[in-house]
Amino acid sequence: MTTTDTILLMTMSDIAGLARVQRPVVSVWRSRSAGTNTPFPAPVGRQRGVDLFDAGQVGSWLERTGRGNNRDATADAAAYALPDASQGADEFDEQTFRGVTALLAVRAAGDHALSTLTAAELVDLADEYDPDDDLLLREIEALGDTLPVLVAYVDSLVEAAFGPAPAFERMLTDRFKRNLAGEGDLTLSRAALDLMAETVTALRLTQPADSVLVDPTGSASDLLIAIHQGEVPVMTANIDSPTARLQRRRLMVHGVVRTELQVLPSGAFSVTGAAVHVAQYPSAARPTMTPVQILSDIEQIVLQMTDEQLAVVLAPSAVLSDTGLSREADELRSSLLRSGRVRAIVRLPAGLLTGKPQQLQALWVLGAAHAEVALADRYAMVADLVATPLGDAAIDDLVSDLAASLGSQSTVRAHAFRFARLVLTRSLLASRRPLVAGVHTVPSAADQPAAALAVTIDRLAALLDADLAVEPASDKAASSTVHELLTAGHLHYIPGNRIAADDVIEGATDAAGIRLIGPAEVAGTTELGHRRIDRLRFAAAYSSGRVTEPGDVVFATSPRPAAVVDTEGTSVVLFPARILRIEQADPNGLLDAVLAADIQSMPPGHRRWRAWPVRQVALTQRAALADALTSLRWEQKLARERLGQLDQLTDLLMAGVTAGTITIASDALLKGTT
Numbered sequence: 001m002t003t004t005d006t007i008l009l010m011t012m013s014d015i016a017g018l019a020r021v022q023r024p025v026v027s028v029w030r031s032r033s034a035g036t037n038t039p040f041p042a043p044v045g046r047q048r049g050v051d052l053f054d055a056g057q058v059g060s061w062l063e064r065t066g067r068g069n070n071r072d073a074t075a076d077a078a079a080y081a082l083p084d085a086s087q088g089a090d091e092f093d094e095q096t097f098r099g100v101t102a103l104l105a106v107r108a109a110g111d112h113a114l115s116t117l118t119a120a121e122l123v124d125l126a127d128e129y130d131p132d133d134d135l136l137l138r139e140i141e142a143l144g145d146t147l148p149v150l151v152a153y154v155d156s157l158v159e160a161a162f163g164p165a166p167a168f169e170r171m172l173t174d175r176f177k178r179n180l181a182g183e184g185d186l187t188l189s190r191a192a193l194d195l196m197a198e199t200v201t202a203l204r205l206t207q208p209a210d211s212v213l214v215d216p217t218g219s220a221s222d223l224l225i226a227i228h229q230g231e232v233p234v235m236t237a238n239i240d241s242p243t244a245r246l247q248r249r250r251l252m253v254h255g256v257v258r259t260e261l262q263v264l265p266s267g268a269f270s271v272t273g274a275a276v277h278v279a280q281y282p283s284a285a286r287p288t289m290t291p292v293q294i295l296s297d298i299e300q301i302v303l304q305m306t307d308e309q310l311a312v313v314l315a316p317s318a319v320l321s322d323t324g325l326s327r328e329a330d331e332l333r334s335s336l337l338r339s340g341r342v343r344a345i346v347r348l349p350a351g352l353l354t355g356k357p358q359q360l361q362a363l364w365v366l367g368a369a370h371a372e373v374a375l376a377d378r379y380a381m382v383a384d385l386v387a388t389p390l391g392d393a394a395i396d397d398l399v400s401d402l403a404a405s406l407g408s409q410s411t412v413r414a415h416a417f418r419f420a421r422l423v424l425t426r427s428l429l430a431s432r433r434p435l436v437a438g439v440h441t442v443p444s445a446a447d448q449p450a451a452a453l454a455v456t457i458d459r460l461a462a463l464l465d466a467d468l469a470v471e472p473a474s475d476k477a478a479s480s481t482v483h484e485l486l487t488a489g490h491l492h493y494i495p496g497n498r499i500a501a502d503d504v505i506e507g508a509t510d511a512a513g514i515r516l517i518g519p520a521e522v523a524g525t526t527e528l529g530h531r532r533i534d535r536l537r538f539a540a541a542y543s544s545g546r547v548t549e550p551g552d553v554v555f556a557t558s559p560r561p562a563a564v565v566d567t568e569g570t571s572v573v574l575f576p577a578r579i580l581r582i583e584q585a586d587p588n589g590l591l592d593a594v595l596a597a598d599i600q601s602m603p604p605g606h607r608r609w610r611a612w613p614v615r616q617v618a619l620t621q622r623a624a625l626a627d628a629l630t631s632l633r634w635e636q637k638l639a640r641e642r643l644g645q646l647d648q649l650t651d652l653l654m655a656g657v658t659a660g661t662i663t664i665a666s667d668a669l670l671k672g673t674t
Helices: 012-019 023-032 055-065 073-080 094-110 119-129 137-141 144-161 164-173 190-204 221-227 242-253 291-304 327-338 392-405 409-414 425-430 450-463 482-488 519-523 535-541 592-600 619-659
Strands: 008-010 045-047 050-054 212-215 234-237 258-261 275-280 309-316 342-347 361-366 379-384 420-424 478-481 491-494 514-517 531-533 552-556 562-566 578-582 613-616
Touching: 008 012, 008 055, 008 073, 012 023, 012 050, 012 055, 012 073, 050 055, 055 073, 073 144, 073 164, 094 119, 094 137, 094 144, 094 164, 094 242, 119 137, 119 144, 144 164, 164 242, 190 221, 190 275, 190 309, 190 361, 190 392, 212 221, 212 258, 221 242, 221 275, 234 242, 242 258, 275 291, 291 309, 291 327, 291 361, 327 425, 342 392, 379 392, 379 425, 392 409, 420 425, 478 482, 482 491, 514 519, 519 552, 519 562, 531 535, 552 592, 562 592, 578 592, 592 613, 592 619
Parallel strands: 212 234, 212 275, 234 258, 275 309, 342 379
Antiparallel strands: 008 050, 045 050, 309 361, 342 361, 379 420, 478 613, 491 578, 514 531, 552 562, 552 578
């Protein structure tokens, strides 16, 4: 194929990636080099309001000036650039993106440069690799006159990226260049991919070696690439959609052995033998799926599953675990639960979708129903990790819990669950709360056996000479999320006040005005009462201003979740700090000190405060716990005062003795030091 040298274009962000620096650094280079002997290359065009630069000029400039952290910038430039549309290639739209990925698939299959072929030979080769036009033939034929330019670009891209597979992944991750609508919202984070991959890998270890991975959506290529190991065969749906064809090209480039899964228009399909079904909903092929459509697709998986098959499904928590579904969707979910195949339900933390970082996801593990367990006694493993970051340790422990959930009753009883508890399926069906409601996700002292906890408390009370007696109890603890408690009216939310900086009085005395409580006071970096506002000023300038009541819990989410109980009341809360007020007429077991402690226990970065779990106290114990905590707080206050006095005494002794102004009698030792 006869081609001319292809001009490749780059954006400023591309240049930053090539040079391995932050994006603002490129702007600094561009401005500071102006007027020097080595000015930054001038832009050669614009696309959608963005300057475009000649990749060859940029690579040469980087090597000539020594800028950046990539000594091979010229050779690597093609991996961060696109062909110039003026040479015959269309603007890098979706069709061009598909054509380039198709050429990459042909390059991977043939393992030789494409520019040595004529256009006709290339189309013939594509027809040879894809005789049924399942993945790449029509994409290459659609390139038409742009084929020579794009062939040269693909060869350069493969050389720069060190292979077709890295080149293909580079194309997928470049959102600006391919500009494909909708898919970015469904892209999974690294933590989500690791969780899915480790879960599926652990489940496959319980199956025969010939177990296959099945993707009935035909679009979960991120998951399949993350999960695939060695020669594990993969089955994907025979859907003839751009997303499904892209998936098949990607699998081909990565050398993944794929067989076709026949999915009927009704959504029905059939898989024989051992298999693990892997699905993410909404799927990339159908990004606007409704809850009913998602649950219907899961139902198709369940209907065809045999007892030797498993499934791992990731979907929005609003569909798989939360309340608020329509009647039709709720009935569908209840039907799936009654099947007995839903063996584990896990609500996951935010941030697993890169395009929708605030949307919570949930995980279902499906397996054989408990054949040896009576219908009324069937159970599922339930876990709520909404407040638990998915680090390596958390993923390992969760996967261990999930694998154990598929075992027999004796296996389940023998496993020490970190995150989960077992819930009767009939309880899940009867509850009007989220399916994961009441599950503690943060290990605490309450996880100890009741008898051991009582012994520990008695021992500490004796050491402290505290008038406190406890005994083991069998009542199960209750908990809800802040959102559930707000909805039920047991909690009230009051936003903070926006106060002008000029109205804040620093270092004020008690008589100077109303106490202010902001994020600094909540976090403990500023002492309560250090900042105030004049009473008359607050009344005149902030007529709609709000003050606290005794027992209000003032909280903040940044830099980390923190809370403080305002025992005095009549304080002005500074935004972005906010108030949670317990409804005293119907507290439903809520206690201000417990609520504040639960907020304090949230991990850094967990800012979805409505999803925070809150422990509730049995009604018969609420007053007793409140009295005990009040007594302990008083003892803590006295201890802090004594500690301050001891610090002051220490300083005075050192100052006086070293200055020679006092001497210490030899027998004047403090009580308790001998």
